[in-house]
Amino acid sequence: MALNxxxxxxxxxxxxxxxxxxxxxxxxxxxxxxxxxxxxxxxNLVAYSAFHRAVAGQVFALFVITIAAAEVGIGxxxxxxxxxxxxxxxxxxxxxxxx
Amino acid sequence: MVAQNVAFWILAIAMAGAAxxxxxxxxxxxxxxxxxxxxxxxxxxxxLVAAEFVAWxxxxxxxxxxxxxxxxxxxxxxxxxxxxxxxxNSQRWAAAVVSLxxxxxxxxxFVDAYGGKKIKLSDDLVLIGRSGHIASSIFxxxxxxxxxxxxxxxxxxxxxxxxxxxx
Numbered sequence: 001m002a003l004n005x006x007x008x009x010x011x012x013x014x015x016x017x018x019x020x021x022x023x024x025x026x027x028x029x030x031x032x033x034x035x036x037x038x039x040x041x042x043x044n045l046v047a048y049s050a051f052h053r054a055v056a057g058q059v060f061a062l063f064v065i066t067i068a069a070a071e072v073g074i075g076x077x078x079x080x081x082x083x084x085x086x087x088x089x090x091x092x093x094x095x096x097x098x099x
Numbered sequence: 100m101v102a103q104n105v106a107f108w109i110l111a112i113a114m115a116g117a118a119x120x121x122x123x124x125x126x127x128x129x130x131x132x133x134x135x136x137x138x139x140x141x142x143x144x145x146x147l148v149a150a151e152f153v154a155w156x157x158x159x160x161x162x163x164x165x166x167x168x169x170x171x172x173x174x175x176x177x178x179x180x181x182x183x184x185x186x187x188n189s190q191r192w193a194a195a196v197v198s199l200x201x202x203x204x205x206x207x208x209f210v211d212a213y214g215g216k217k218i219k220l221s222d223d224l225v226l227i228g229r230s231g232h233i234a235s236s237i238f239x240x241x242x243x244x245x246x247x248x249x250x251x252x253x254x255x256x257x258x259x260x261x262x263x264x265x266x
Contacts, residue, residue, distance in 0.1 A: 079176060
């Protein structure tokens with residue numbers, strides 16, 4: 001199977017994730033787009049692992065999955081805090097740090 | 100070989116459509132369900148290249164834990180199920196241009212660098228992805244990164260509790 005199949009699929013998912021991060025207003029949807037990007041990286045890592053016949057890619061995919069779980073935990077905690085303080089998860093409203 | 104290619108393309112098209120659903124859906128819960136399709140498709144792709152352990156960890160952690168966290172997040176923030184306005188901000192077109200440009204560049208690079216390279220699907224591939232092999236790699240070659248990741252996970256969980264706690 002062509003290696004490029006996997007790489008281009010993962011590039012597509014990554015770019016969709018970038019679009020989501022840039023174009024979404026709702027903080028939860030932005031976090032979902034970040035998950036899309038992390039998942040695209042995992043596909044890349046596993047494809048290279050099969051291509052090079054090396055297990056390292058799969059090990060790093062597991063690390064990325066772990067860190068994604070930590071990131072979602074922290075991210076949703078921050079989103080909850082923003083919601084509690086601003087009564088909105090609209091990222092355009094979270095501009096208290098703007099000078 | 101042919102069967103794997105057919106399976107790949109079916110999964111890839113489903114994943115691409117669902118990924119667009121994640122970033123285009125105007126309903127937050129639908130976006131989370133589209134995300135499940137993408138994540139399950141990725142797990143199936145892992146099985147196609149015989150990375151079974153990673154595939155099942157993907158199902159357990161991503162679909163089992165992370166999507167549930169998202170659904171809790173949607174529930175607790177009372178995100179509008181059907182939005183009054185749009186879920187997208189005004190930079191939609193600029194974002195589309197950026198992501199299409201990046202996709203073009205990355206695809207051109209991949210075609211240039213790996214055009215014609217093939218993943219050999221043979222029996223030895225199964226031996227690489229088996230859990231015993233991954234475990235000995237983690238606990239022998241990648242022990243320090245593993246410990247660092249576990250400390251990071253601990254710190255993140257404590258931090259999440261501290262941030263989200265109501266005092």
